[in-house]
Amino acid sequence: MKRGAIANAALIGVAGIFLTVWTFPVLWALLTSFKTERDVLAYPPTLFFTPTLGNYADVLFGATTILPNLISSFIVSTLTTIVTMGLAIPAAYALARLNLPARRAGGFYILATQMLPPVGLIIPYFLFLQKIGWLDSYKGMTLIYLTFSLPFAIWLLVSYFEDIPREMEEAALIDRAGRLRAFLYIVLPQVSGGLAVTVIFVFLNAWNEFLFAVVLGGNNVRQVTVAMFNFISVEQTMWAKLAAAAIVTMAPVLLLGLFAQRHIVKGLTVGAVKGGGRR
């Protein structure tokens, strides 16, 4: 089709604006993280300054270290990922491929559990965990993280299991390999890509979580999303340190996201793109 150069330039201009708008806050935070607190307060906002690594040194190893919080986040996210995958992989396979009784109802139930508002879940969890003394503990935190990671992981994995050709399993079964062996040695290797993407998403969601972390955490388990608020108080905001801490916190997530870039749309929609209803 023929189209004018002006129209083309306009298209690219609009795309460029969105490119800027979506990347700007992160780039600006990155820039700020290399400023001294005094440079941050300069007006108009300055692009040229003597960069310093002092903020990073401070938020990693200094008085305002978030290292223990990064470790907390890492432990919670890892535990959540391990437990979630352990439960979700077999359940998703049963939903996608096996003659599971009440399969539709089971799938619907899992979908429905995702509708519970987090702020509604946190109330019973707080009261219950307080009663049994599990507040501010890794087991309590992991338990509530399952409420959003498990249904999500099951549905994402179902979409990957459905993509494998059935003949593979049937061939294995004719060999009298047994259902479990066919599942472990034939089916699972086929979805290794899907497993990796699911792991990334589950980890990422757990890493980013805030509401459960702020209510159920404490001095012992204090994730980095909560620790961000250390840099903001009524008296003063430590701008540059906050920016550095945010960059440190978001770096792993950004890397994971960019790494899984091609799969992200599928992960976000779980089958929506294929054209709607799955059964």
Added chain:
Amino acid sequence: MLSKVAARERRFAISLFLPAFIVLIATTTIPLLYLAWNSVHRVDMTMPWIAGFAGADNYAKMLGDPRFWNSFELTIVYTATTVVLQMLIGLGLALLVMQIPRGQGLLRIAAIIPIVLAPVVVGLFWRTLILAPDFGVMDFIARALGLGAHDWLGDPQLALASVIVIHTWQWTPFAFLVILASLASLPPDIFEAARIDRASGFQRFWYITLPLIRPALVIVVIMRMMVALSAFAAIFAVTGGGPGTATEILNLYTYRTSFTELNFGYGAALAIVLLVVTLLISYLMFRLRAPR
């Protein structure tokens, strides 16, 4: 013989599904029942001696609670505006980007960035670096445009607009990416045929593209609504629900009632209302999803 095999397969399927099922019952359904139980009791940590069965008192209290109606209204406004904005911008941009021969990939990568960031960190970015009075970038831009400095988060109306913009900023890329993927999967020969039939650009969009991507659009709307209805961290970080109650959507009100005022009974009732609203909206949306 055959039925024995079938029975074995069923047992195998159940044994794979059961652990996750039991864990979900224990971690979601039982807490939900406990929430409902709390909503009909007086559970107030500041006045533990009044504990007891309250019947529908907590729900009745809502009817005459202006703060509840304010948060209810804000929830509707927040959800509706953010979802509509995301869909319009996402769809518009996706249609536009489809026309760009090269450089699509760059925008697609940029779109990932807001999505993978923690909402609480996004909120803090905006609160400090962008919307802070005097030092923030927004004031700088507003002044440069001759609009003058504003207290973006201190003025009730501007604060509401700010949290809506922040949510839209973070999640429009989601709508954009999904719609773009859906557009890219359409068979090109349909458009070729329409072009031969001399259909105009708008006609092609309205009669061909739109019906074809409708299922994907509806899914995106449903998912965006769910996320908007459970929005918490970004608003908490940016305004904490304030100034006053200007950005206090139901989530924030429920949180403040439960964990600031320690009135868990009333908080639980508010959460149940939120759940009912969520279910109602998703039921309507799922009916919309069914093809006409």
